[in-house]
Amino acid sequence: xxxxxxxxxxxxxxxxxxxxxxxxxxxxxxxxxxxxxxxxxxxxxxxxxxxxxxxxxxxxxxxxxxxxxxxxxxxxxxxxxxxxxxxxxxxxxxxxxxxxxxxxx
Amino acid sequence: xxxxxxxxxxxxxxxxxxxxxxxxxxxxxxxxxxxxxxxxxxxxxxxxxxxxxxxxxxxxxxxxxxxxxxxxxxxxxxxxxxxxxxxxxxxxxxxxxxxxxxxxxxxxxxxxxxxxxxxxxxxxxxxxxxxxxxxxxxxxxxxxxxxxxxxxxxxxxxxxxxxxxxxxxxxxxxxxxxxxxxxxxxxxxxxxxxxxxxxxxxxxxxxxxxxxxxxxxxxxxxxxxxxxxxxxxxxxxxxxxxxxxxxxx
Numbered sequence: 001x002x003x004x005x006x007x008x009x010x011x012x013x014x015x016x017x018x019x020x021x022x023x024x025x026x027x028x029x030x031x032x033x034x035x036x037x038x039x040x041x042x043x044x045x046x047x048x049x050x051x052x053x054x055x056x057x058x059x060x061x062x063x064x065x066x067x068x069x070x071x072x073x074x075x076x077x078x079x080x081x082x083x084x085x086x087x088x089x090x091x092x093x094x095x096x097x098x099x100x101x102x103x104x105x
Numbered sequence: 106x107x108x109x110x111x112x113x114x115x116x117x118x119x120x121x122x123x124x125x126x127x128x129x130x131x132x133x134x135x136x137x138x139x140x141x142x143x144x145x146x147x148x149x150x151x152x153x154x155x156x157x158x159x160x161x162x163x164x165x166x167x168x169x170x171x172x173x174x175x176x177x178x179x180x181x182x183x184x185x186x187x188x189x190x191x192x193x194x195x196x197x198x199x200x201x202x203x204x205x206x207x208x209x210x211x212x213x214x215x216x217x218x219x220x221x222x223x224x225x226x227x228x229x230x231x232x233x234x235x236x237x238x239x240x241x242x243x244x245x246x247x248x249x250x251x252x253x254x255x256x257x258x259x260x261x262x263x264x265x266x267x268x269x270x271x272x273x274x275x276x277x278x279x280x281x282x283x284x285x286x287x288x289x290x291x292x293x294x295x296x297x298x299x300x301x302x303x304x305x306x307x308x309x310x311x312x313x314x315x316x317x318x319x320x321x322x323x324x325x326x327x328x329x330x331x332x333x334x335x336x337x338x339x340x341x342x343x344x345x346x347x348x349x350x351x352x353x354x
Contacts, residue, residue: 011335018229018337022312025225026342029207029309037215039308065308066216092341 016100023096027089035078038064042085050079108212109140109191112199115166115178116149122199123153124352128323129199130156135325136203139195139212144181144188162188170285182246182287183268186253186261198247201311201345204327208248208343216305217256220249220291223310227339228332233313238281239289241296245311246287247345263294313345320351 031042040046046062053060054075061069072078110133114126126143133141134157142160145153150161167180185196193212197203211219222244224233251257267274267290274293275283295304314320314330322329327340 015335015337018227021229022225022227022339022342025310025312026339029312029342030205032207032210032308034210034214037213039211039214039216041308066305 012103016103019096019100023093027093030089030092031085032065033081033085035081036070038068038070039066040064040082042082042089044086047079047082047086050075050082054079106192107140107190108193108195109142109189110137110195110197111142111144111185111189111191112197113144113179113181114149114153114199115146116152117176117178119175120349121152121352122349123149125199125349127154127156128351129197129202130159132203132325133197136206137195137209139209140191142188142190144184160190164188172284177284179287180268180285183261183264183290186251186258189253191253193250193252195250196248198345200347200349200351201247201343202323202328203343204325205341205343207309208250211250211307214250216250216252217254218249218251218260218295219305219307220244220246220295221307221309221311224313224345225310227312227314227330227337227344228318230315233315239278241278241280241289241292243288244292244295244306245345246291247311248307249291260294260298263298264290267294267297311345312339312342314347316347318346318348320346320348320354323351323354 033040033042049062050072053062058075059071059073060075061071064070112126112129114122116122130141133139140160142162144162144164146166147163150163164181166178168176168178170177170180182196185194195208195212222242224245226233251260268285271285271290278289278293280289314328318330318332320328321331321336327338327342328344328346329336329338
């Protein structure tokens with residue numbers, strides 16, 4: 001294999017790594033939601049916590065991103081919003097990933 | 106409760122900031138749909154093309170500050186509280202381009218003041234970690250939201266105090282650059298007023314294109330840039346562009 005092909009492959013790997021990092025950052029920014037005047041991140045930890053607490057409680061407290069306690073009085077609605085936003089962002093991330101897979105990265 | 110965006114725009118002999126304003130306003134109208142007030146001077150205003158229903162307020166900018174040897178009229182941000190006609194105000198640099206509606210939801214939080222303290226380098230070189238250039242945890246005054254009230258009023262009073270005595274605070278916090286940077290002024294004010302403990306922040310990093318990135322295209326959805334002979338792009342993500350030549354794209 002000649003060196004130009006290796007360089008091309010290295011460049012593609014680098015481009016893919018940068019694009020993935022940017023796409024992930026974009027997903028993280030989009031995962032933030034405001035619910036009843038408080039800021040949350042629709043990440044796996046929040047989703048799992050809300051789902052776990054919801055199993056045994058009709059209302060409960062969680063911390064927002066600035067560590068303020070927030071009473072959740074509508075766990076079903078809140079969980080639904082979290083999941084919807086989480087999947088919206090990961091779907092977009094997946095599409096970016098697919099673009100690079102097609103390029104051979 | 107009124108809500109809106111406050112922008113500062115002053116042309117200099119080197120940079121046609123009004124061209125940035127035109128792009129910035131277009132994207133705010135498309136993605137945030139909030140009323141806009143522009144703080145400017147008459148010379149700049151005369152060059153701005155018609156932008157629709159925009160509220161203009163005229164001031165004479167404080168001059169004398171520089172960045173990389175060029176004039177930099179950035180010293181009026183401390184007056185945002187008095188200049189804003191809104192109850193909840195989103196203040197943005199005009200080189201911050203909203204390709205999403207992500208910021209809109211923060212207009213409805215219970216927080217009096219929100220500002221980001223992280224930046225994400227879109228070229229993945231991590232060269233925006235400014236913590237090592239001072240003794241104060243950095244914030245990015247590129248974008249912030251405040252609600253009018255006692256807490257925000259005190260924050261701006263503190264900002265004015267820090268700005269007035271900036272040469273002292275610049276040395277106290279061992280800030281590498283001696284010119285006035287709002288990022289440091291705001292960071293010091295928030296740290297001092299917060300009792301050196303903490304303050305509320307946006308939980309995201311500002312996606313930023315460093316100054317050495319040449320902007321090759323900008324559309325309503327995103328931006329493409331050239332760096333090290335490589336062209337890259339991002340869509341549906343708000344971007345802070347440090348290369349002011351974006352005005353000519």
